[in-house]
Amino acid sequence: MLIALFPGDGIGPEIVAQAKRVLDALAIPGLTYEEGLVGGAAYKAVGHPLPPETLDLARRADAILFGAVGDPDCDSLERHLRPEQAILGLRKELGLFSNLRPAKVFPELADASALKQEVASAIDLLIVRETNGDVYFGEKGMRKTPEGLREGYDIMSYNEEEVRKIAHQGFQAARARRGKLCSVDKANVLETSQLWRDVVIEVSADYPDVALSHMYVDNAAMQLVRNPGQFDVIVTGNMFGDILSDQASMCVGSIGMLASATLNDSNQGLYEPIHGSAPDIAGQGKANPLATVLSAGMMLRYSLNLADQADRIEAAVARALADGARSFDLGGTMSTVEMGDAVLAAL
């Protein structure tokens, strides 16, 4: 089984290195690794954020462990050359359409959230975000209005097949959890959302055991602040999912702890921490590697079918936290490597 390691920019290399140490410690037979260039690092080395060799490696791999992309040096590049294009390109080229973002408070860190402790500690939700369609990938461009004004445009759309696929992901995830699915849209304004809602309702016929509800996105943004504990699984489109999943992770508080997976039809997946490349602390050994370690755990679970080993990683992270391991973002002073040491010790 081939794992592609894409460390990327900023703190990416530091945190991926610790996740790799943890994977190595599990001594899983038959795992091989190849490293690839992505993001600003790839642009600087070879002139493109997602070079052909990287894309080729991604296609060959069973799973991708991804650090982070984003580099202030690249801010003034044309959009198609910016680091973020690596992640968008990988999602599109590999058909990685189902982005899973669990948000749950670690009991030891319940006070880290800006939300009141009783509100934050009730959070245990999963956002299932579609990542192959919507206004992200529709036709877009600059044009002139009839009066000669500059105008930017982007076409938002979903077809029934795209919605059906992600709806099944949402229902299946809900079935494996607490049996509640909330579909988020803006059907009072958008035709794209109206189709979304119609198709989610059609798919729900296959899941009589899952309780389906619908919520407008503005209300969902309110409810995620007021009472995030009400949610089990949220399924939503690419644009709304981008916003709500970041909001939900911040509700948890310790964003350095949150992992994510993005899967395609053959369970090939890209695994990454939800935080960014943090250029301000890059290279200083201050980054918290736990979100990346937990992403490696998700990788073992979803793409490599090694649930036992995934459980071991998760237990080791929980144990390290319980034993007091705290990086700077968690109010402690432990370095990136020391946090890796703590997980290894707990394994």
Add this chain to the structure above:
Amino acid sequence: MLIALFPGDGIGPEIVAQAKRVLDALAIPGLTYEEGLVGGAAYKAVGHPLPPETLDLARRADAILFGAVGDPDCDSLERHLRPEQAILGLRKELGLFSNLRPAKVFPELADASALKQEVASAIDLLIVRETNGDVYFGEKGMRKTPEGLREGYDIMSYNEEEVRKIAHQGFQAARARRGKLCSVDKANVLETSQLWRDVVIEVSADYPDVALSHMYVDNAAMQLVRNPGQFDVIVTGNMFGDILSDQASMCVGSIGMLASATLNDSNQGLYEPIHGSAPDIAGQGKANPLATVLSAGMMLRYSLNLADQADRIEAAVARALADGARSFDLGGTMSTVEMGDAVLAAL
């Protein structure tokens, strides 16, 4: 000066009635009132959520005091007949493009937020949301893909003139406050946002005294949870503004207290509480009328140029709260009318 009263659905008539009492108590010479049907109430009476007589009254009025629209009985109507179309139609037909939503914690209610008290009490921000363009009003519809699949689509766009107008609103508001403007977009993905950002930067040349920053919408949703006190004025498009302004109001906690204004080029405005029609408590005298009372205050300030009278309303509301007036949503037992009484007593 003509004020159009549009009570609408659910608790709308109850809360508008209290705001009207407060306006009457100010005995402002030359104010006249006419009432119009909107929303589900209008649909049920005459078959359309925004009947021609209502639109005509709105055009003639100097300002509109709006209750709320939304009626579960109308959920299965076609979209163009649903109550929400009243508000969308008024915004579009009257050119009401600049939606102002102040969010600030009342000291007496600082504990009402799900956010920690020290986080919530630092909130003092204004969201300036564009409400005449974006994916709300672009071409939209259902079509078939080449493979015969149902597809919903909505075109998102902004032209430079639309962005320029709302950018000026944002900069002017920032100048009148703490001098900080944060423009929120998704320029790493959307061409519409790229134009937005370019034009906001162009307009900033006229406001060297305002500190301009840019933030992606996903990050803004995080920052509104993590540290909402960092914001002074946020300017953003229709879609992102819908989500972020609802999120921000929930951060404040007491959503029954928050007012809004939507202005056009001639300072004609629509004033409404940011909460909805609350059909579950309609007709029970339990609704909090203070957001509508404060909306009437904004109306006096922005459309009628009566800042002194607006100050009086705001002071009376603050006084009533300080004296212990609490409706059900604020943890008390006072009825809608009793809350109105409390404001009148404080005037």
